[in-house]
Amino acid sequence: MNRLSSIGRGALLATLLAASSPAFSQAIVQQPTPNADRLSAQMRILATNPSDLAALIEAGRLSTRLGDPEAAVQFFARAEKVSPADPRVLAGRGSALLAMERPGEALRLFTAAERAGLAASYFAADRGLALDLLGYPTNAQRDYRLALANERDDEVVRRLALSLGITGDARAANQLLDPLLRLNDRAAWRVHACVLAMQGDVAGADKIAAAMLPGFGAQLAPFFRRLPSLAPADRAFAVHFGRLGTTPARIADARLAPAVTPLPRAEAPVAVAAAETAAPAKPARTRRPSARERRAAAAAARRETQARQREAEVAAARKAEADRVAQAAEAARAAEAARAAEAKRVADAARAAEAARTAQAAAAAEQARRAEAERLAEAQRAEQAARTAEAQRLAEAARLADAQRAAAAAAAEEARGAAADAPAQVASAPTPPVAAHSDAAAAAADTTLATIIRNLTIPATELGVAPLPTAAPAPGIAAAATTPAPVAPAPVAPKPEPAKPVPAKAEPKPEPTKAAAKEAKSAKGKAADDDAKTTAKAKAKAAKPDPAKQNPAREWVQVAGGANKADLPKEYRALAAKAPALKGRSAWTTPLRFTNRLLVGPFKTDDEAQAFVNTLKKQGVTGFTWTSEAGQKIEQLPK
Incomplete structure (x- = not known):
């Protein structure tokens, strides 16, 4: 303006x-x-x-x-x-x-x-x-x-x-x-x-x-x-x-104003002097205007004409300017409408692209979560199978060792019994046959121990494996398989004929040698020591607490894992800040090969654990259920 x-x-x-x-x-x-x-x-x-x-x-x-x-x-x-x-x-x-x-x-x-x-x-x-x-x-x-x-x-x-x-x-x-x-x-x-x-x-x-x-x-x-x-x-x-x-x-x-009809200019009132009433009215005479008055009137007419011309020109200019302004305004409105339409189109395209990107990212994230859950589940199954196989192997080895120890103890007992009978026979025989009799007793003991070990059979139920599908053996064969073979008696050297008595002087009765007595005493002491050790082991085994009772099988939810056990509490706090459902719960851990599980629980049932997994998923944290075996140690992490 x-x-x-x-x-x-x-x-x-x-x-x-x-x-x-x-x-x-x-x-x-x-x-x-x-x-x-x-x-x-x-x-x-x-x-x-x-x-x-x-x-x-x-x-x-x-x-x-x-x-x-x-x-x-x-x-x-x-x-x-x-x-x-x-x-x-x-x-x-x-x-x-x-x-x-x-x-x-x-x-x-x-x-x-x-x-x-x-x-x-x-x-x-x-x-x-x-x-x-x-x-x-x-x-x-x-x-x-x-x-x-x-x-x-x-x-x-x-x-x-x-x-x-x-x-x-x-x-x-x-x-x-x-x-x-x-x-x-x-x-x-x-x-x-x-x-x-x-x-x-x-x-x-x-x-x-x-x-x-x-x-x-x-x-x-x-x-x-x-x-x-x-x-x-x-x-x-x-x-x-x-x-x-x-x-x-x-x-x-x-241009927005309504039509107005111009009013004529009001003339100023003319003051007329009062005439005397007594004087008669004189007729008015027409006076011819002077040249000066005519020039003034012509000038006034010219000024009026010029003023009207100027007003007409101004009106025309106003109309032209108004038309131009209206056209410019219309063009501006059209351009603004085009810009608004283009901006709307670009915004709609951007929103559609963003929605597509968001959906694609969500699908990729969901696929990654499923793949990770499947990988963890597969690792859990493999670990469970490996633990089961290892437990069966250790149990079989322990049972075999116990069976071997029992067989050895039985063979030793049999040998001690045979050794106990040997001195009596030596006492009634002459000195030379005694040595032959001792060798025969030792050979008989070895033969008895080998027979016991060879015929020892461990049931399949104790080894943790299913029996092979075979035909039922004959009664006699089954008895032979389950019953140890009879131990053959050791061969006894023939007794020499006693010498005829001499009337003059009777021969003295031979006594057992010191070596034989010492060997018999050593065998008895060793047997006593073996019995004492066996009793002590049985007492220690009975006094040792059962791991299965201390750590029974329980239901857990695994939320993470890590090789460094010390970093697990920090990881759990980060997950709890993201998922409110983790707040107020304790964190636990147990080894998994070269890493450690980060657990939450325990839960009463598998359904309760799965419901907690679903709650964590809604809050942006993934997890899966996991069952600990009886006897597996689960350690609580510090808060």
């Missing part, structure tokens, strides 16, 4: 020319106004009842008078929701738009309010200003007079004086301003300066500006010199809003 900055006097000129606006005048003079108090009262009413129609309308009108049209528009919008058909709302919105320099829209709303039945005197003062700004000063003067007939308002008087100055009637304007000038109304003095400038009296306008604003009057001279050459509408915008020249926004707004 072409404010006064176009002539280098923007701020000062706005101060002078906007004096007719009550909000601007109050901002300059800083005088208290009752409108603010009345607005405060209406706001208190609205605080109690936000839907009070009268308070909303009055608050909007007062906001407009106080120079806050934006707030006024908000109040009228709320009032329209309460009563959409109230014409006062239309008139109030028109006044607010007028304060926002949109007279075309304001005049349209005033016309709609009048058609809805609202009296024109309600908005006559503001409609008069709208007509002035649109270039219809005579129509505006009629509305100003209508408003003054209803209620005298100094602001309306100043507006009427400016309108008379626009049409060139400076005398009538000064007559209206005279009472206010006598009261030293500064706003009236500013209006008076503008009226003088519009009539070409720039010097008089400068004197008033110098008196009202000492030190700044000379800076307003360029503006005063521009006023006489402006069209009526441009003059109105200049003296009311301080704006020089037309703008696309003004032209577009003017």
